[in-house]
Amino acid sequence: MAKSVTLFNIFLVSPGDLIEEREMLAEVIDELNHTTANLLSIKLELIRWETNIFPSFGDDAQDVINKQIEDDYDVFIGIMGGRFGSPTNRFGSGTLEEFTRAYEKSKQDGGTTKIMMYFKNVSLSLNEIDIEQIKKIQDFKKGLGPQGGLYWDYNKAIDFKDLARNHLNLLLPKLVNEYRLIAAKPAPEKKKVEESEDIIVFGAEDIEEVEEIGYLDSLIVVNDYFTKIKDSAGRITIYMVDMSNKLGKGTEKISGIKHIPEQARIREARKIIDDTADDIMLFVKKTNVEIPKYRDAVTKGFNAYSNVYVNSRSFASNDEELLELEVSKNTLEESINFGLLSLASLKETVAELPAMTSKLAKAKKEYLKTIDKLISEFELSLKLLEDTNNKK
Incomplete structure (x- = not known):
């Protein structure tokens, strides 16, 4: 059946020394169009000079790109490595000019345009280093x-690919929600440039929320969200342990009816299996309620965490406070790792269950889908934890 999809454009900008990253982002966009974007009923189109620009003339090459792109994008992704880029007739480089246009666009539309900037830590030989x-x-x-x-x-191109995938997975649901809210309201007046001071970066609305309350309060906020993540992961783990116990009891009951007559044994086995299917579906229902809560806490928690370290650089922050935050983060990491190990074990147990009844077959299918979603959420959390370690 045909369905309506909303198109979002992603504009990729970088100097010419990051060809590998540019190709990797194209792979990520293609992957997301088959996964997250498809689930959200949207389509992503990557705009870049290699595929979206035709030969023409203007004030300079960058002017040609500006006129053809016409700032028609929803997300700006900028990457820099060892080169700042070649100057244009207006700015120090084409990348800087495109960033500045995106920044002004974001201020004018009140943050609807998202800006995501990445910097590669490059190792250059002496003859490659350009100090300027x-x-x-x-x-x-x-x-x-x-x-x-x-x-x-x-550090490496493959790291950028993972970061871009993870960050876009977090950003896309927010982008869709904002679009729907805007579409449901009368067209608002555009903000004047001077009324908006903040650049909009990945997870914009959450970053703004944390920045407004300041450094010390944000320490409390990030710990609150880390606690919510840990509590949510803990509830999910309890569901898993309960599920594992019920599977064990179901197996014991099946073993206990081996010696009764065959027809009675079949009927009783079916009842036990269908009861197990009901237990599985209850787990699926409770876990699917918990997943959005977990994702929301992860998104806001890691945005708050990044904000703490960004603000801490602006003054002499208390090392003891940051150390306590690290302890909280390490405890969170242990909790998520434990949950991930439990998930892998429980997934294998249920995957091996034979589809003895149609009810169990359906429950097994829904269960495995839910487990895969959970594994993805937990792996993303661990990746973000790793990213924060690299970020400091």
């Missing part, structure tokens, strides 16, 4: 903080 290019990159990075920006560093 490196200094321009460093100056640009330093300027993002005062503009309200949160950026992400990475």
Whole structure:
């Protein structure tokens, strides 16, 4: 059956030394169009000069790109490595010009346009180092903080691919919700440029919420969200333990009817199996209620965590406070790792169950879908924990 989808454009910008990352982002977009985007009834289109620009003339090459793109995008993804880029007739580089246009666009539309900036930690040989290019990159990075920006560093191209996938998975549901809210309201007046001061970066609304309350309060916020993540993971783990116990009892009951007459044994076995299917579906129902709560806590918790470290650089922060935050983060990581191990074990147990009744077959199918969603959520959390370690 045909369905209506909403198109979101993602504009990729970088100097010419990041070809591998550009190709990897194209792979991520294609992957998301078959997974998250498909589930959200949206389609992502990656806009980049390699595929969306045709030869033409203007003030310079960047002017040609500007005129053809016309700032028609919803998400701006910028990447910098060892090169700042070639100057245009208006800015120090094409990448800087495109970023500036995106920044102004985001201010004018009240943050509807999202900006995600990434910087590669490159290792260059002496004959490759261009001091002037490196200094321009460093100056640009330093300027993002005062503009309200949160950026992400990475080491290898494959790290960027994982980051882009994880961040877009977090961003897309928010993007869709914002679009639906805007579509449901009368068209608002555009903000004047001077009325908006914050650059909109990945997880924009949550970052703004945390920044407004300041550094000390945000320490409390991040610990609150980390507690919510741990509590949610704990509830899910309790559901899993309960499910495992019920599966064990079902197996014992099956073993206990081996010696009764065959027809009675078949009827009793079917009843036990269908009861097990009911237990599985109850687990699925409770867990699917918990997953959005877990995801929301993860999104806001890690945005708050990043905000703490961004703000801590602006003054002499208390190392003891940050150390306590690290302890909380490590405890959270242990909890998630335990849950992930339990998930893998329970998934294998249920996957091996023979489809003895149609009810069990259906329950097994729904169960495995739910387990895969949970594994994805937990793995994303661990990846974000790893990213925060690299970020500091």
